[in-house]
Every structure is written in structure tokens, then in C-alpha cells.
Amino acid sequence: QQQVKQSPQSLIVQKGGISIINCAYENTAFDYFPWYQQFPGKGPALLIAIRPDVSEKKEGRFTISFNKSAKQFSLHIMDSQPGDSATYFCAATLTTSGTYKYIFGTGTRLKVLA
Amino acid sequence: GAGVSQSPRYKVAKRGQDVALRCDPISGHVSLFWYQQALGQGPEFLTYFQNEAQLDKSGLPSDRFFAERPEGSVSTLKIQRTQQEDSAVYLCASSPDRVYEQYFGPGTRLTVT
Numbered sequence: 698q699q700q701v702k703q704s705p706q707s708l709i710v711q712k713g714g715i716s717i718i719n720c721a722y723e724n725t726a727f728d729y730f731p732w733y734q735q736f737p738g739k740g741p742a743l744l745i746a747i748r749p750d751v752s753e754k755k756e757g758r759f760t761i762s763f764n765k766s767a768k769q770f771s772l773h774i775m776d777s778q779p780g781d782s783a784t785y786f787c788a789a790t791l792t793t794s795g796t797y798k799y800i801f802g803t804g805t806r807l808k809v810l811a
Numbered sequence: 812g813a814g815v816s817q818s819p820r821y822k823v824a825k826r827g828q829d830v831a832l833r834c835d836p837i838s839g840h841v842s843l844f845w846y847q848q849a850l851g852q853g854p855e856f857l858t859y860f861q862n863e864a865q866l867d868k869s870g871l872p873s874d875r876f877f878a879e880r881p882e883g884s885v886s887t888l889k890i891q892r893t894q895q896e897d898s899a900v901y902l903c904a905s906s907p908d909r910v911y912e913q914y915f916g917p918g919t920r921l922t923v924t
Contacts, residue, residue, distance in 0.1 A: 703853075729911045740815070740902055740915030741854065786853050790911055796866045798844075799913065801853030 703802030716774040718805045720787035727789035777809045815916035832888045836905030846902040893923045
């Protein structure tokens with residue numbers, strides 16, 4: 698019940714196209730949903746995040762769509778660029794007794810073709 | 812400003828050796844997390860500190876894993892009697908008080924031979 702399922706495992710998109718990565722969860726107690734971008738040899742870097750009381754959040758070319766009833770959320774990268782080629786992780790945060798932890802998805806390796 | 816730093820960046824250990832991995836969080840960050848990231852997988856939670864208090868260690872895979880943060884800043888993850896299955900990237904993250912955003916370090920890649 699604490700899993701976050703991410704798909705697809707890998708994605709190839711043409712430059713200028715839209716990249717879409719999906720995540721699904723079961724635990725309705727999750728209360729914060731960030732997306733992280735990770736380049737090889739680097740730690741994950743926060744890209745954008747959303748709380749469950751909001752259905753959409755946009756920051757530049759990155760948009761999170763959140764469907765609370767379906768327990769799904771997705772990352773859309775508009776006008777994808779070769780520099781966006783990286784691994785993307787969704788996560789969900791569980792807060793219990795004053796502590797919190799991230800549960801990460803398994804990652805999506807994105808390649809944007811020039 | 813300086814981000815989260817980790818050392819060493821790479822560590823090769825022979826099976827059975829003890830290792831110590833260091834994390835320097837962003838100055839003033841109250842919360843500190845350790846994660847284990849296997850090749851091709853997402854980070855998996857190991858343990859969480861709030862200042863010097865270890866509030867959650869439910870993700871530590873065995874009693875060979877031990878973490879400390881004695882003065883509420885620098886943290887050390889120690890693995891005793893390393894095994895091959897311990898080979899992974901160990902990530903540290905920190906965050907300010909009552910803030911969900913976590914800032915990750917570059918990780919330490921541990922290879923046990």
C-alpha cells in the first residue's frame with residue numbers, strides 16, 4: 698500500500714514534443730507529491746511538486762496533473778529539449794507522528810532526440 | 812550557497828569490511844535523510860533525523876547499518892561487515908524545518924567486492 702507505481706520505464710521523444718510520465722498510488726494518506734530529475738552521477742533535484750488539494754500545477758515547461766479520485770498524477774514536459782534527457786522520479790510523502798518520508802517510484806529514463 | 816555534500820564520492824570495500832559515509836547537509840537544515848539507490852531504481856528510504864534525534868530508522872535493512880548525527884549537522888552512515896548486496900549509491904538529503912522539499916547530495920557509490 699506504500700508503493701508508488703511509475704510508468705513508462707523509458708521514453709523517447711522528439712525535440713519539441715511532449716513527454717508524459719505517469720504515477721499511481723494506493724495510500725490516500727500521502728499528502729505531497731514531488732517530481733525529481735536526476736542526471737547520471739548526480740543526486741535527484743526537485744523539479745516541481747503538488748499537494749492533493751490542487752488538480753494542476755505549472756512551472757515553466759513542467760506541469761503536474763493530479764487526479765485525487767483516481768489516485769494518479771502525471772508530469773508533462775512541454776517543448777521537450779535534449780537537455781531534459783535524464784531520469785525522472787515521482788514520489789509521495791507520508792507524514793506520521795511528526796515525521797515524514799518519501800516513497801519514490803522506480804524512475805523513467807527520458808531521452809529527447811535532437 | 813553550498814548544497815548538500817557527501818564523501819567519499821566513491822568507495823570500494825572488500826566483503827566484510829566496515830565503511831563510513833559522510834553527509835554535510837545545507838547549513839541550518841533541521842531534517843536529514845539517508846536513502847539507498849540500487850542501479851536503475853528509485854531511492855529507498857533508510858533513516859531520518861530531526862536535529863540530532865533519529866526519529867525513523869525503519870528503512871535500515873539490517874543491524875549492520877547504523878546512522879548518527881551527534882550534533883545535529885553532519886551525519887555518518889556506517890555499514891559493518893559489508894556484503895555484496897550493500898553495493899548501491901547512498902544518497903543524503905536535507906530540508907529546512909517543517910518543509911517537505913528535500914535537497915539531495917551527489918551520493919556515495921559503494922561497491923563491495
